[in-house]
Amino acid sequence: MVNVVAKGITKIYKSRKKEVVALDNVSIDIRSGESFGILGPSGAGKTTFMRIIAGLDIPTRGELYFNDELVAVSGKLVVPPEDRNIGMVFQTWALYPNMTAYDNIAFPLRSLRMNKDEERKRINEVSDILGIAHVLNHYPRELSGGQQQRVALARALVKNPSILLLDEPFSNLDARIRDSARALVRRIQNELKITTITVSHDPADIFSIAERAGVIVHGKLVQVDKPSAIYSNPVTVEVARLIGDLVELSGRVEERNNKVYAVVDDFTFPISKVTAGDVRLGIRLEDLKISDEASLGDEWVLVGKARVKVSSYSSGLFRVTVVPPSNDNTEIVAMMDRPFDVGKEVNLFVRSGKVLVFS
Numbered sequence: 001m002v003n004v005v006a007k008g009i010t011k012i013y014k015s016r017k018k019e020v021v022a023l024d025n026v027s028i029d030i031r032s033g034e035s036f037g038i039l040g041p042s043g044a045g046k047t048t049f050m051r052i053i054a055g056l057d058i059p060t061r062g063e064l065y066f067n068d069e070l071v072a073v074s075g076k077l078v079v080p081p082e083d084r085n086i087g088m089v090f091q092t093w094a095l096y097p098n099m100t101a102y103d104n105i106a107f108p109l110r111s112l113r114m115n116k117d118e119e120r121k122r123i124n125e126v127s128d129i130l131g132i133a134h135v136l137n138h139y140p141r142e143l144s145g146g147q148q149q150r151v152a153l154a155r156a157l158v159k160n161p162s163i164l165l166l167d168e169p170f171s172n173l174d175a176r177i178r179d180s181a182r183a184l185v186r187r188i189q190n191e192l193k194i195t196t197i198t199v200s201h202d203p204a205d206i207f208s209i210a211e212r213a214g215v216i217v218h219g220k221l222v223q224v225d226k227p228s229a230i231y232s233n234p235v236t237v238e239v240a241r242l243i244g245d246l247v248e249l250s251g252r253v254e255e256r257n258n259k260v261y262a263v264v265d266d267f268t269f270p271i272s273k274v275t276a277g278d279v280r281l282g283i284r285l286e287d288l289k290i291s292d293e294a295s296l297g298d299e300w301v302l303v304g305k306a307r308v309k310v311s312s313y314s315s316g317l318f319r320v321t322v323v324p325p326s327n328d329n330t331e332i333v334a335m336m337d338r339p340f341d342v343g344k345e346v347n348l349f350v351r352s353g354k355v356l357v358f359s
């Protein structure tokens, strides 16, 4: 088991006389045996970070250690990729189309000049764990997406790697089998206790397999925490957006009866942070509700009267957009279990303590 330590890693690409800062002073300590997730929008620098760990790219500045061993430093590869004992699964799985599943999995072992019995034993072990023993004679085109992904995973695991790198490993799978694929990766990681780093732009991947996660935005590591803590306390509105649908509003802080509110047109949102002046608010759709009732119990706080502007259907729920009486442009969306008539006057509620405040 290996702990991965990055100290001040910066990666600058030079292309057509332009410099792109893909990673900007990233420091992180990924614990031995940990399942760590890296979340970030497209172009944030996630793949660059993985490539540097794998040794496929060299940091422009900074140091990378596996345990206490220096593996790369400012412009220099100290330990080459083939000596890093890393298993990788790419987004596309990158299986060799002209080789059977067996030969794909055996490929990393061929350089070890292992005897055939030992090779078969290893491949059978890893195939049993992944439930693909019955398709080892098939070519990739004869396998389902889920089976192809498991072959790619088997190929990454067959050498007993110290580190497993998964780059968007589920994005090529049908949505309906993604959950079971995530559960499989989580179970294997748990059993084998390999330090695992999963990169994704999809928070569902990170929530299902990572114990801790780092968020990279514009090359900077802006937050490291448990996924649930990033969800509840995102450091910026960009991070909040990455981890779920969000209503964003601009408000003005006011104190009324010793309580602090953010006022948005006719709405008053209770907030806990005392930040004077203008604030940016973020509220998750699941923390908003509309109702004909005047009260919904202690969990929900009345924000004000609203008018239904649009009501549409979305995956089993109704997406209801409401506006305050005085401003048709301040749109707030709540996911409801029934439709509401357009033009109807309703009460808007927010879940207590769930208004995110950004300065």
Ligand SMILES: Nc1ncnc2c1ncn2[C@@H]1O[C@H](COP(=O)(O)OP(=O)(O)OP(=O)(O)O)[C@@H](O)[C@H]1O
Pocket: 013, 014, 015, 020, 021, 022, 040, 041, 042, 043, 044, 045, 046, 047, 048, 049, 201
């Ligand atoms: N070889 C390269 N030469 C020049 N620029 C590059 C190179 N590789 C990556 N970049 C740039 O570095 C930045 C980070 O890219 P990277 O692929 O690491 O992002 P990412 O977060 O993995 O994005 P995605 O989710 O879209 O794959 C981008 O602006 C990208 O265009």
